Amino acid sequence: MSDRDEIAEQRRKNLKLIQFSKDDQSLVESEKPKETFADVGGLDEVKKKIRMNFILPLQHPDMFAAYGKEAGGSLLLFGPPGCGKTFLARAVAGEIEANFLHIELQAILSMYSGQSEHNLHDIFEKARESKPCVIFIDELDAMGGSRHQMRQHHDRMLVNQLLLELDGLQAENEQVFVIGATNTPWYLDSALRRPGRFNHLVFVPPPEEAERARILELKLAGKPAQGLNLGKIAAQTRLFSGADLEQVVKDAVESAMERMFASGELEPILHDDLVKAAKLRKATTLEWFSTAKNYATFSDVNQDYQIVLDYAKKHGIK
Numbered sequence: 001m002s003d004r005d006e007i008a009e010q011r012r013k014n015l016k017l018i019q020f021s022k023d024d025q026s027l028v029e030s031e032k033p034k035e036t037f038a039d040v041g042g043l044d045e046v047k048k049k050i051r052m053n054f055i056l057p058l059q060h061p062d063m064f065a066a067y068g069k070e071a072g073g074s075l076l077l078f079g080p081p082g083c084g085k086t087f088l089a090r091a092v093a094g095e096i097e098a099n100f101l102h103i104e105l106q107a108i109l110s111m112y113s114g115q116s117e118h119n120l121h122d123i124f125e126k127a128r129e130s131k132p133c134v135i136f137i138d139e140l141d142a143m144g145g146s147r148h149q150m151r152q153h154h155d156r157m158l159v160n161q162l163l164l165e166l167d168g169l170q171a172e173n174e175q176v177f178v179i180g181a182t183n184t185p186w187y188l189d190s191a192l193r194r195p196g197r198f199n200h201l202v203f204v205p206p207p208e209e210a211e212r213a214r215i216l217e218l219k220l221a222g223k224p225a226q227g228l229n230l231g232k233i234a235a236q237t238r239l240f241s242g243a244d245l246e247q248v249v250k251d252a253v254e255s256a257m258e259r260m261f262a263s264g265e266l267e268p269i270l271h272d273d274l275v276k277a278a279k280l281r282k283a284t285t286l287e288w289f290s291t292a293k294n295y296a297t298f299s300d301v302n303q304d305y306q307i308v309l310d311y312a313k314k315h316g317i318k
């Protein structure tokens with residue numbers, strides 16, 4: 001093993017996943033997620049953006065420096081629920097050789113009020129100590145979601161703290177990356193969307209037909225099955241989210257298990273189980289599109305959501 005390999009090996013061993021524990025209300029270290037990009041079906045464009053912005057700069061900081069690009073920065077993932085924002089961000093952690101801090105804002109907000117800002121600060125401090133590091137702030141829509149006066153005051157303080165932290169990173173952001181995720185970017189405090197903060201939006205759309213087949217394949221991997229034609233199921237599940245497809249597989253598994261308990265033998269999942277399950281479910285992404293299209297049409301000053309309109313048009317979403 002060369003010195004360089006040895007250093008890389010050592011670094012891999014030192015990697016941590018740091019999460020917020022709801023129980024003891026502090027940061028805890030946990031296992032790095034096993035998922036990698038290979039477990040995420042489709043989303044090639046999004047993966048490419050993440051590779052370009054996070055993974056390659058971490059692996060080749062010198063090359064990026066040659067172009068005057070620093071290794072650091074932020075992306076905001078948005079799109080309908082269940083299409084893989086959280087899943088993808090976790091896979092980033094599995095994919096890269098960097099520490100990964102996963103922040104669920106809901107968990108931080110639900111704690112004793114007034115503590116949220118301090119917790120947020122602690123998290124960013126921790127990130128700076130554990131460079132290279134990716135901070136993932138999930139459920140950004142949790143901020144500013146309530147109309148309640150008290151809540152608003154605390155939200156405001158939390159937003160301000162987040163702004164401070166993001167700007168602080170910008171000043172010395174080397175090797176610290178931030179990924180945010182939200183279903184409703186249009187509700188985000190506009191200050192959060194300014195350059196250097198979450199100005200880079202990345203749309204995470206529902207999977208296309210071939211991607212749906214791939215997701216079904218991933219969710220069925222290792223399970224007993226017979227005579228499946230996943231292409232047909234994919235064609236039958238227009239606009240289904242990854243989560244919807246996962247649910248279809250779960251329902252089909254249940255049918256096979258019912259047969260198993262009746263016959264006393266291992267029964268494979270059949271094509272018809274999937275057909276039946278897919279018929280009984282509806283795409284849960286449609287509601288999101290109707291709201292999103294509204295924002296895209298009437299209040300999209302920066303043309304952030306043109307991509308949503310394009311997608312809707314291409315897929316005949318009314």
Ligand SMILES: Nc1ncnc2c1ncn2[C@@H]1O[C@H](COP(=O)(O)OP(=O)(O)O)[C@@H](O)[C@H]1O
Nearest residue numbers: 039040041081082083084085086087215242243
């Ligand atoms: N592209 C995908 N590939 C594989 N699984 C997916 C994909 N999109 C969604 N899923 C499945 O759906 C579940 C919910 O997705 P999630 O990432 O929580 O959605 P979001 O955060 O966008 O609401 C995931 O745990 C995963 O099992």
Ligand SMILES: [Mg+2]
Nearest residue numbers: 085086138181
């Ligand atoms: Mg999510």
